[in-house]
Amino acid sequence: xxxxxxxxxxxxxxxxxxxxxxxxxxxxxxxxxxxxxxxxxxxxxxxxxxxxxxxxxxxxxxxxxxxxxxxxxxxxxxxxxxxxxxxxxxxxxxxxxxxxxxxxxxxxxxxxxxxxxxxxxxxxxxxxxxxxxxxxxxxxxxxxxxxxxxxxxxxxxxxxxxxxxxxxxxxxxxxxxxxxxxxxxxxxxxxx
Amino acid sequence: xxxxxxxxxxxxxxxxxxxxxxxxxxxxxxxxxxxxxxxxxxxxxxxxxxxxxxxxxxxxxxxxxxxxxxxxxxxxxxxxxxxxxxxxxxxxxxxxxxxxxxxxxxxxxxxxxxxxxxxxxxxxxxxxxxxxxxxxxxxxxxxxxxxxxxxxxxxxxxxxxxxxxxxxxxxxxxxxxxxxxxxxxxxxxxxx
DNA sequence: CTTGATTCTTGCTCTAGAACAATACTTTGT
DNA sequence: ACAAAGTATTGTTCTAGAGCAAGAATCAAG
Numbered sequence: 001x002x003x004x005x006x007x008x009x010x011x012x013x014x015x016x017x018x019x020x021x022x023x024x025x026x027x028x029x030x031x032x033x034x035x036x037x038x039x040x041x042x043x044x045x046x047x048x049x050x051x052x053x054x055x056x057x058x059x060x061x062x063x064x065x066x067x068x069x070x071x072x073x074x075x076x077x078x079x080x081x082x083x084x085x086x087x088x089x090x091x092x093x094x095x096x097x098x099x100x101x102x103x104x105x106x107x108x109x110x111x112x113x114x115x116x117x118x119x120x121x122x123x124x125x126x127x128x129x130x131x132x133x134x135x136x137x138x139x140x141x142x143x144x145x146x147x148x149x150x151x152x153x154x155x156x157x158x159x160x161x162x163x164x165x166x167x168x169x170x171x172x173x174x175x176x177x178x179x180x181x182x183x184x185x186x187x188x189x190x191x192x
Numbered sequence: 193x194x195x196x197x198x199x200x201x202x203x204x205x206x207x208x209x210x211x212x213x214x215x216x217x218x219x220x221x222x223x224x225x226x227x228x229x230x231x232x233x234x235x236x237x238x239x240x241x242x243x244x245x246x247x248x249x250x251x252x253x254x255x256x257x258x259x260x261x262x263x264x265x266x267x268x269x270x271x272x273x274x275x276x277x278x279x280x281x282x283x284x285x286x287x288x289x290x291x292x293x294x295x296x297x298x299x300x301x302x303x304x305x306x307x308x309x310x311x312x313x314x315x316x317x318x319x320x321x322x323x324x325x326x327x328x329x330x331x332x333x334x335x336x337x338x339x340x341x342x343x344x345x346x347x348x349x350x351x352x353x354x355x356x357x358x359x360x361x362x363x364x365x366x367x368x369x370x371x372x373x374x375x376x377x378x379x380x381x382x383x384x
Numbered sequence: 385c386t387t388g389a390t391t392c393t394t395g396c397t398c399t400a401g402a403a404c405a406a407t408a409c410t411t412t413g414t
Numbered sequence: 415a416c417a418a419a420g421t422a423t424t425g426t427t428c429t430a431g432a433g434c435a436a437g438a439a440t441c442a443a444g
Contacts, residue, residue, distance in 0.1 A: 062335055070338060072331070085328050094335075124316070131323040136277050138330045139264070143254055143286075146262060146337075146370045150401070170422065178338045183401055185423055342431070362392065375431055377393050385444105392439070402429080409422070414415100 003031050006078050007052055007106060015125050025116060025123065029106040034099035041097040047086035049107050050130075053077050056103025059172060062095050071176040073137075074100075074161070074168060080130050100168060150179045154187050195223050198270050199244055199298060207317050217308060217315065221298040226291035233289040239278035241299050242322075245269050248295025251364060254287050263368040265329075266292075266353070266360060272322050292360060342371045346379050 002008075004026045011017050011025075029052065034040060040058060041047055051058065058075040060083065072095070075081030086093040087110055116123035144156050157177060158165060165173060165188070174184040194200075196218045203209050203217075221244065226232060232250060233239055243250065245267050252275065253263040264287070267273030278285035279302055308315035336348050349369060350357060357365060357380070366376040 064335075064339060066339075068339065070335065072334060084324070085331055088324050088328070128320075128323070131320070131327060132276070132280050135323060135327045135330065136280070138327065138334060139277055142264060142330060142334060143256075143262065147256060147258075147260065180402060181422070182403085182424085372432060373392075374394085374433085390441075393437085397434085399432080404427080405425090407423085411420075
């Protein structure tokens, strides 16, 4: 099966695109695999690409002064993921991007990407959508995770990303929610 | 003095624009004033416009289930502000937008705005910049305000928005930082 | 200028969740 | 299949910051 199929559907859902048009864009995306725990981007590097997940998952996280990992986003199937801040500003990344599991993905270099944004109306819309979604997701997160009790955060996560609790290791979930793994472990029993 | 001057400078900083070109865009922006505490947008309404602050300030906030105000953003001079989520999705706003002080601003209706985004390359860039900034700001906020002690949050705010502590009422600062006014009051003495 | 209404400060108590510690359970590589 | 490392659970203690209460200061409207 065509490795570009998911990407085609993703774009086509945003703005209908015909096969010919799509075939002009798709060669800019390169198929790659990452092993479990493999780093896609390390802190200090400038983010050079945008990734589209076909199978598996990435996590985006930072390590704060006290040495703790803070996860900001899980990129699952059919999602774009990158470090937008580093990509846009050309600044060194404060984040790591790491494959959680064995992951298959498409990679597009930022120069190709931004060339397409400027030249292809379809692509301009794709970028707009990535930005809009990134923003909306992050807003929801700010509002949801602020002032909620740890249990309510967990319930929210469970509803919003069904099945994530079994798929992603607990310590990562805890880090995403901003609670300790101990607290999470205790709360999981209260969930049912 | 020309009421569009600040807007001109804002856009010109992003992508150089000549006066003629600017004068085609500017009539879409309408000068308005809001009194202290006046609402620009209420929860439940669909956000119809984007605002550019000339003088004064808006706050964007939500009221959660327990009746507490949660402020997400202060729009000060020379900043665009709107409820992007409602604007993009056309969904009812979960937020209020309210003038904190007597405020002068420019307003552009969303249909005009998005028409310009599609037809003017300058404007497309302006929108991109608004989205990018909104995203970057919100990311910084997530990382900064998560896992930091209340005192460190306050120090960060003070550095990042110098003078805001004297200009904006304390209870709003507390709400922005996600701490109680009581805690904020105690911390302010520890600041020096 | 006065008065009522917010807003801010400060003291005291209480609690959700962090920190630490020890044990049990899973993975992963050889 | 086994050892070693990583991950999750559970009990106990401790603390930052919430909640409540009461007084002081500031503000805004007639």
